[in-house]
Amino acid sequence: MDVVKLQKQLVDYRASLYHEAFLDEQFTQLQELQDENNPDFVVEVVSLFFEDSERLLNELAKALEQQSIDFKRVDAHVHQLKGSSSSIGAQRVQKVCITFRNYCEEQNVEGCLKCLQQVKHEYSLVKTKLETMFKILAAGGSIPM
């Protein structure tokens, strides 16, 4: 049946995401929250995450370009990003954020820049993966747990 093939494909993909630590159990929790009252919950949250993250990454980029870097602000942004990504379950992003924060506390500019690059990279990866998965889901629907 097509549906089974579809579901298998989805599950395989998701399994790969988990395996590669792109996503953790938090994402599963999110999916549990989706029901008939909230049919598009996951998509909405993830879209919000994308928006938020992009904004934060821009802010970070701007902040780190300054002559005198306001580490407190940078830290605040990174904290936000960490919070968002942990809410989503974007594990890798979250990990990089933790490292980023450490560098911020140390006020290590190079480290921060390096982390920024990493964060961007991880973010774009997870974004691509999530978008692919949503393509498989298309309009959403009951995903077998």
Place this chain on the structure above:
Amino acid sequence: MESCNCIEPQWPADELLMKYQYISDFFIALAYFSIPLELIYFVKKSAVFPYRWVLVQFGAFIVLCGATHLINLWTFTMHSRTVAVVMTTAKVLTAVVSCATALMLVHIIPDLLSVKTRELFLKNKAAELDREMGLIRTQEETGRHVRMLTHEIRSTLDRHTILKTTLVELGRTLGLEECALWMPTRTGLELQLSYTLRQQNPVGYTVPIHLPVINQVFSSSRAVKISPNCPVARLRPVSGKYVPGEVVAVRVPLLHLSNFQINDWPELSTKRYALMVLMLPSDSARQWHGHQLELVEVVADQVAVALSHAAILEESMRARDLLMEQNVALDLARREAETAIRARNDFLAVMNHEMRTPMHAIIALSSLLQETELTPEQRLMVETILKSSNLLATLINDVLDVSRLEDGSLQLDLGIFNLCAVFREVLNLIKPIASVKKLHVSLNLAPDLPEYAIGDEKRLMQTILNVVGNAVKFTKEGSISITAFVAKSESLRDSRAPEFFPVPSDNHFYLRVQVKDSGSGISTQDIPKLFTKFAQTQSTATRNSGGSGLGLAICKRFVNLMEGHIWIESEGLGKGCTAIFTVKLGIPERLNESKLPLMPKVSSNHGQTSFSGLKVLVMDENGVSRMVTKGLLVHLGFEVTMVSSSDECLHVVSHEHKVVLMDVCVPGMDGYEIAVQIHEKFTKSHERPLIVALTGNTDKVTKENCMRAGMDGVILKPVSLDKMRSVLSDLLEHRVLFEAI
């Protein structure tokens, strides 16, 4: 000499001559006296004689002449004067009478002559009348013969008898030597000798049909004299002695039933004819008379009619035999069909039990397996097993339903159910398939649709699912829209269902569902077949989509059981189609809390507390986590208000909120202060909402801070659904909780 008065004869008497005169006179007198006597005698004898007076005169004249001659006898010798006087008197009288008679005869003789003429005329007339009489008699004779022949011919409906009788009777009536009938062969190119009078078994002589003599006979409706030497007439071996008698031939039209038009007599131009040949006896010098020819012509026509009657009869007998055979065959087929149906029902009844038992085992154990701990792949496999076996069970049920529906033994399971939930369930089930095909499915429920209804939920869902499933199956691209509303009485009457007059009442309403798709459509001649069991349209799309063809037939039966009507409209191939059905559902009078089915997604495994309607306040600066937290709480049934800053939080918080969840991990914000301020705001402890901190830090410091700030609980992020549920239920129950990692 004495003087005597004797008269001397004139001349001296010669003895011999005198003797002869004497004798002659005597005989003359005799004759003269006898003639009148004869006359009188014969006149008296005859009945009619108009001239009596003339006769008397004539008689007188003759008598007197006779008297004269008699008296003359005495004058031969010496006779006295007296004799002479008498003689003279007689003569005078004779003279008078004879003159009178002569005068009279002048008048009478022309009359007598004309009588003669008249007599001749009358005789001629009599002869003529005799002739005519003879003719009439002959004609009447002919007519009698014809009637007799016709009667003989028409008294039978058998073709052979007709023809044989014709020949026999004609032979007898006309005194024929030979009479023969030549019929056209099947090819129509030859005439074959079919019947003869004298020869018992006519050998199959054939004669080509296009001989000039035959054409001559066929072209005229009259009997035609033909030469005895032409091939059709040469039936007997010709020997030298015989002078063959005259031969007459006449055509016999072979009429067919289809030749008779309503309005006009059949055209004889393209007809087939048979040839009847009649031969007078040879050496008889008889000739064909007109009346005989007429007789022959009339007989030929009668034979034609009789033959056509015979043909009609044969036809109808054949048809009747055929019908009888067919009747017998149909009866047999019907009995066989009944036996087959009974056998099938028995088979199904047995297989019902046999098939359901293993299915039951599969389904039951799979669902039990589902409840255990499984890896995602295993779970998926089990779900697939479950779904497939459910499908199979459904198929088995379908087949059994069909047979039960036919028996009329199916009954609906009525109960209260959530109508909107049914539609949403269908939507959820159909969405994956629809999204694979990139079809857009939209559900439009009318606002006046009651939330709960009384009816057979399972079968209603089956119907809707079937209809929607068909829509998805047959649509390659585009969209599917499902509309459901309460049918009003005007819209209930549809041109497609004129016999359907539903009357909504207080206890019932009619649900009308329309499923419109933009798919391949159905051609108008296929529409009636749609609801037939096992019948499918022949497109390849159908073949590939599977399905047993039972779906719509079952839907129709269910809809009928629910006192509704189902039909499909389509503008044609490629123009999509709309499936519409109406069913009658009951309206529950009052919604008792106890009767309400629980909200579907609330699993009652943990958390006995119902959270529905409880108000909570969530404070989180991070949009994403705010949303996630809200999602969690909404899922649990809380009514959530979101704020993103502490000021907002303090503004919004009220005694209606049972719980305040705040994120305290945000740098630069002190969630603890908020907690303190909330404490200050609500002096009475039972009005104060419970304060819970959501934090990502697990260290003790945070916890202590929270405790010191007066928070009622701490929850570590990330929060799982179960964790949130249990924490909050504990919190609400005990009003304190101080650990929730």
